[in-house]
Amino acid sequence: MVRFMSKAPVLDLLLHELSLAAPAGFAVGLHIRYVSPLIMVNTYPDAWQEVYTAKLYGLRDPTLAWGLSHTGTRRWSEIGLPDPFGIMAEAAGYGLTYGMIASIGPMSSRTIAGASRQDREFAENEMEHILRIVQRMHDLSEPPARLSKAQADALKCIAEGDRHAAAAAKLGISESALKARLTSARQKLMARTTAEAVQRAKEYGFI
Numbered sequence: 001m002v003r004f005m006s007k008a009p010v011l012d013l014l015l016h017e018l019s020l021a022a023p024a025g026f027a028v029g030l031h032i033r034y035v036s037p038l039i040m041v042n043t044y045p046d047a048w049q050e051v052y053t054a055k056l057y058g059l060r061d062p063t064l065a066w067g068l069s070h071t072g073t074r075r076w077s078e079i080g081l082p083d084p085f086g087i088m089a090e091a092a093g094y095g096l097t098y099g100m101i102a103s104i105g106p107m108s109s110r111t112i113a114g115a116s117r118q119d120r121e122f123a124e125n126e127m128e129h130i131l132r133i134v135q136r137m138h139d140l141s142e143p144p145a146r147l148s149k150a151q152a153d154a155l156k157c158i159a160e161g162d163r164h165a166a167a168a169a170k171l172g173i174s175e176s177a178l179k180a181r182l183t184s185a186r187q188k189l190m191a192r193t194t195a196e197a198v199q200r201a202k203e204y205g206f207i
Contacts (some may be wrong), residue, residue, distance in 0.1 A: 015041060021130050022115035024095050028134065028139045031109045034203065038143055039190060046118070048094035060085050067103035067112035073127040075100050082170045091116075100127050111138040120136050144188045147206045151188065154181035156207045159198045 018026050025044040027035030042049055052058075053167060066074060076099040078090060083089075090170050091099075098118035113134045115122070122130075126143040147155070157167035157178075168178040191197035191203075201207045 011137060011154045012110060014104055014140075016128065016134055018113070018115070018133050018137075019043060021126065021133065023185065024097070024099075024116035024118045024119065026113060026115045028111070028113035028137065030111050030137060031105070031111055031143055032112060036203070037111075038200065039141055047093050048091060050098065051094075055085075057087050063088075063099070063101045063114055064116065066140065067114075068107075068110065072106070073100055073102045073104045073120055075127075077121065090140050090145055090167070098122065102127070102131045102133070109143070129183055136164050141190060143190075143200075144194070144205060147188060147201065150181050150199065151185035152207050154178055155185050155194075155198050155201050158182070158194055159202070159207055 017117070018028070022043075025042075027040075027044055028040040029040050031038040044052075052061075062078055062079055062083045065081055066079045078103070095118050096116040097118045098115055098121050100122045102113045102115070104111045111134060115130050153171055154167065157170055162170060164175050164178055168175045171178065173181075182197070185201070186192070186194060187196045189197045189200045191200055198207070
């Protein structure tokens with residue numbers, strides 16, 4: 001399970017709730033911007049994830065296409081979009097027999113989640129329950145409006161290749177102060193590493 005640098009207990013609890021509601025696995029991309037999600041968690045079988053990635057199914061998946069063009073919930077069997085590559089039938093071979101999609105948020109920051117089970121279709125109340133979980137995750141992981149100047153300056157130095165000592169000297173602060181700024185930036189960006197924080201700061205135009 002992914003651990004979050006900020007609001008970790010609540011988000012981890014929601015991920016656990018989602019895993020209970022989707023016994024055959026789930027995949028959730030939070031705040032998808034420019035095709036890339038802020039956070040991605042996938043518990044589908046590893047073998048299926050490998051096939052999905054290798055065959056570039058993300059560009060052809062009818063469930064993802066539905067999530068990008070609609071909000072709300074829909075069973076996989078009711079999406080009604082073409083599946084010329086037979087992705088859904090192939091997924092069933094990996095235990096993803098029945099499933100649903102939940103889509104939340106504006107196109108500029110869309111959250112999409114898929115959930116699956118092997119025994120039967122999801123009931124309406126189960127779909128509503130999953131939608132509520134995903135909505136809470138979406139709300140809790142909302143990207144920050146901005147970084148402080150101190151946080152942005154610290155990340156910019158690292159992005160330019162400075163080591164901690166050089167970055168601290170450039171900014172006229174101690175190394176411990178620099179590390180504190182980097183830590184706070186990681187927390188605000190919900191990044192697990194400084195490199196990930198730098199990448200997200202660039203994507204959001206903060207540096």
